Amino acid sequence: MKTISKFIILFVLLGGFQLTGFSQCKSFTKDYCKPKLHPYIYNGQLNSAVLNQGDVAELMLTFYSNQDYRIVVCAAEELGPVRxxxxxxxxxVLFTNEDHNFIEYWDFRTRATHQLMVEVSVPESVGEEKLLKSGCVSILIGFLDNQ
Amino acid sequence: MKYLNWLVILFFIFGSVSCADKTDKQKNIAGDITLDKVPSQEKAVKKMFFNLPSPIELTQTLLATESAFNPDLLNPISNVDKYNSSSDLALNFGVYGADLCYCRVYDQLQSSISYLSAIRKITDLLQIPEDEGAETINRIEENIENRDSIFQIIAETYAGANGYLKENERDLTAAFILIGGWIEGMYFAVNLMDGQINQTLINNIAEQKYAIENLMSLIGEYKENPAIAEFYPHFEELAAVYSTVEISHEKSVVVTDQEAKTTTIDNEMKIIVTDKQLSDITRLVNQIRLKIVS
Structure with a gap:
């Protein structure tokens, strides 16, 4: 009975921490990443996750013709420069921030409508570290009101 | 000794959550999609996001078509009392959000305010707390005449609801909001096309081929869920029609204008869409939209 109780407590704690992880990620996105979209209008879709060193995340999105867009990719500092x-x-490859000192955003306009992929890679750990670092990564898309 | 056991357990929990092991590359975080896809750089993709065009983007593309405002296309506010289940509420949150954008894009201030009240009601019924939804709605009322502020605030309202629902493991409800908004935007487009040949509008509709692909990926993992199962075959049929629409691109060139400080992804796009395909898309969009709002 005691063992079952322990497992239940463990389960609740584990779920709680995962939820806390996402909540922290949401706060990180709201406080740290979203202001970087200004003056672009946020598309309102939250693309954030806790990633580990070496992880890759992708976002598929349609960019419409003659619209101005900003892509913001921001990551927790402990993950290092994210590509x-x-x-x-x-x-x-239409753009890589590796060529621009790992800048966190890119502004562009599309002449025709495109389905494009934003691919985010967290750098691998270096040295003999046994445990991977993990942190929040957010991909935000904004567009300009062209009217 | 008891305390030591608990310390070990707690260490295990913290270790598993914040210091993931190097072998744990495929772990699913917070109910998100885990994929086995291996991209060109031969790393496993841990997280895949699919975005749909926001109602603001969709309604803005309508303005470029120079079509007149048509209030008959809006979902009447009185319908709000019909919606009870969380899926109906979320879908119509999206629908009313698109209606609000449509009214605002065409500077219909009074109608915009009315649609705000419907969204506020649905936000309450979906139990999205005030600081995530209603508070921003109050700000819309205060800034109703400032076009830019309104778009920013609508976007924040969507983002607040989207974030809150995902945080509370209500990802499907969040997806329903996006789907409702997209279908309403499509509904405007196909019905504004009715009786006129407007190539910009036809192209806008054909270009949604990409959005329906993203939508199918977004809802694919929930297709067994009864709420999504009701709509899934209709979306599948719509996706099948769109799969026959031909869109081809020339090789993209990125052009930077140093003086204007702008970067453009430049290429030509060719769209081949037949009258039959457009009529099928119109029929299916109208069918799905009717199912959502009634």
Whole structure:
């Protein structure tokens, strides 16, 4: 009976911490990442997750013709400089922040409508660390009111 | 000794949550989609997001078509009392959100205020706390005449609801809001097309081929859920029609104008969509929208 109780407590705690992780991620996105979208209008979709070193996340999104967009990718400091690339459906790399000192955002306009992929890679751990670092990564999309 | 056991247990919990083991590359976080896809750089993709165009984007593209405001396309406010289940409420949160954007894009201030009240009611019924939804709605009322502020606040309202629902493991409800908003935007587009040949509008409708692909990926993991199962075959049929719409692109070129400080992804796009495909899309969108609002 005691063992069962322990497992129940463990389960609740584990669930609680995961939820806390997401809550912290949401606060991180709101307080730290969203202001970087200004003056672009946020598309209102929260793309954030707790990632580990070496993880990759992807976002599929349609960008409409003659609209101005900003992509913001921001990550918890402990993860180090996070790489993000914009690729078309043929796998052609249209932008990588590696060429721009790992800048956290990119502004662009699309002449035609495109389905593009934002690919985010958290750097691998270095050295002999046994435990991976993990932290929140958010991908936010904003657009300008062109009217 | 008892305390030592608990310390070990707590260490295990913290270790498993914040210091994931190196072998744990496929762990599913907070109910999100885990994929086995291996992209070009040969790393497993841990997290895949699919976004739908926001109602603001969709309604803005309608303005470019120079079509007149048509109030008959809106879902009447009086319908709000019909919705009881969380899926109906969430879908119509999206619908009314798109209606609000449509009214605001066409500067219909009085109608915008009316749609706000419907959204506020649904926010309450979905038990989204005030600081996540209603508070921003109050700000819309205060800024109703400032177009930019309104769009920012609508976006924040969506984001607040989206974030709150995901945080509380109500991902499907969050998805329903996006789906409702997208279908209402599509409903405007297909019905504004009615009786006129407007190539911009036709292209806008055809370009939603990508959005329906994203939508199918978004709802695919929930297709056994009774609330989504009711709509899934209709969306599947719509996706099947869209799969026959041809969109081709030339190779993209990224052009940077140093003087204007702008970067453009430049290429030509070719769309081939037939009258039959457009009529099928119109029929299916109207069917799904009717199912959502009635």
């Amino acid at each position: 993000f690339r914009l690729l078309d459906l043929n796998g052609q």
